[in-house]
Amino acid sequence: xxxxxxxxxxxxxxxxxxxxxxxxxxxxxxxxxxxxxxxxxxxxxxxxxxxxxxxxxxxxxxxxxxxxxxxxxxxxxxxxxxxxxxxxxxxxxxxxxxxxxxxxxxxxxxxxxxxxx
Amino acid sequence: xxxxxxxxxxxxxxxxxxxxxxxxxxxxxxxxxxxxxxxxxxxxxxxxxxxxxxxxxxxxxxxxxxxxxxxxxxxxxxxxxxxxxxxxxxxxxxxxxxxxxxxxxxxxxxxxxxxxxxxxxxxxxxxxxxxxxxxxxx
Numbered sequence: 086x087x088x089x090x091x092x093x094x095x096x097x098x099x100x101x102x103x104x105x106x107x108x109x110x111x112x113x114x115x116x117x118x119x120x121x122x123x124x125x126x127x128x129x130x131x132x133x134x135x136x137x138x139x140x141x142x143x144x145x146x147x148x149x150x151x152x153x154x155x156x157x158x159x160x161x162x163x164x165x166x167x168x169x170x171x172x173x174x175x176x177x178x179x180x181x182x183x184x185x186x187x188x189x190x191x192x193x194x195x196x197x198x199x200x201x202x
Numbered sequence: 203x204x205x206x207x208x209x210x211x212x213x214x215x216x217x218x219x220x221x222x223x224x225x226x227x228x229x230x231x232x233x234x235x236x237x238x239x240x241x242x243x244x245x246x247x248x249x250x251x252x253x254x255x256x257x258x259x260x261x262x263x264x265x266x267x268x269x270x271x272x273x274x275x276x277x278x279x280x281x282x283x284x285x286x287x288x289x290x291x292x293x294x295x296x297x298x299x300x301x302x303x304x305x306x307x308x309x310x311x312x313x314x315x316x317x318x319x320x321x322x323x324x325x326x327x328x329x330x331x332x333x334x335x336x337x338x339x340x
Binding site for chain 1: 214215216218219222237240243244247248251254255298299302305306307308310311313314317318
């Protein structure tokens with residue numbers, strides 16, 4: 086099994102990232118590269134679906150912190166969806182729901198993007 | 203689980219999953235609730251990550267020993283490693299409102315450890331031996 090992989094789906098100017106495996110200090114650079122790639126393509130609206138993610142540490146949280154400001158300043162956002170309780174608890178522990186829009190389902194996150202257009 | 207159990211890893215982020223698996227297995231043997239196991243796992247991960255990154259500066263010629271002990275209703279994980287002293291208990295906890303407002307990055311490993319564990323103890327013995335204890339009362 087791969088430690089960490091990302092698959093993606095494009096829907097108009099929206100990108101949906103599906104995270105699989107674990108996101109720690111070893112694998113977080115893979116996600117960083119993905120965000121760099123999206124920025125270079127001027128894709129600023131991102132939904133991240135966590136349904137396949139088994140684990141996240143602060144290194145993973147750091148990637149979202151690193152890109153949220155740039156994406157928002159380009160009229161985009163990072164919206165997070167489909168988290169297990171285990172993953173949500175990590176985000177919640179330090180108050181990440183204050184800054185990030187976290188929805189139960191991917192479809193809700195997409196709707197929220199459409200609302201803000 | 204009786205007595206102590208330990209693993210030794212090369213100081214590399216590629217080994218973090220081995221540490222997490224080890225902690226999970228030992229904690230599960232003690233029938234600790236999964237939500238508590240998750241708190242212990244992330245704390246040990248963050249502690250090892252800090253050692254790998256800051257103390258050993260990604261040089262995997264260094265090693266970290268992770269020892270687990272269960273006594274007096276305490277699940278105790280001790281990291282033993284060589285290097286310069288850095289006491290995480292002395293590090294100030296960031297104001298998260300300010301953190302989000304300024305879109306800061308990094309520095310969340312220690313706050314996660316402090317929130318997840320009941321007690322953290324750091325000891326440095328000359329010339330360069332460190333012991334970091336993460337304690338969870340069960």
